[in-house]
Amino acid sequence: MMTSIQYVRTFLRCVLVMLVLSPLALFAAQPLDINTATADQIAAVMSGVGDKKAHAIVAYRSENGPFKSLDQLTEVKGLGDALVERNKAFIQIVEPPMVDAKE
Structure with missing residues (x-):
């Protein structure tokens, strides 16, 4: 007792x-913004993604510009449909705020 x-x-x-x-x-x-995250952040958040794949994501983004959809991650070497699908709850793409040209 x-x-x-x-x-x-x-x-x-x-x-x-x-x-x-x-x-x-x-x-x-809060899901991780895949377009602004560092390789370390990506490796820490995404299941099945270590340092090598995380650096490949950042390199792809640097060479090709920001991701337009999460499915575009499959274009990164080593990332398949299943891995991207498994991580969709943990990552996102945040659209940058629109700047008004009149200001």
Whole structure:
């Protein structure tokens, strides 16, 4: 049987863990913009993508311009349909804001 002190300690540990992990949950809630992410960020977020494939994504983007769709990732050597499909929840393409030419 737990004493009241043990309950309080357990409760405080749970609160501490939630406080420590909550910023990570906020980061994970927002998909990664594949057009602005670094190779390190891509490797950290995308399942099945290590440093080599992440650098290939960045190199492709540098040579060909920003990705217009997530399916375009399959044009990067080493990335297939299944890998892209598996990661669609974790990545996105953010359209840059339109600049009004009249201003």
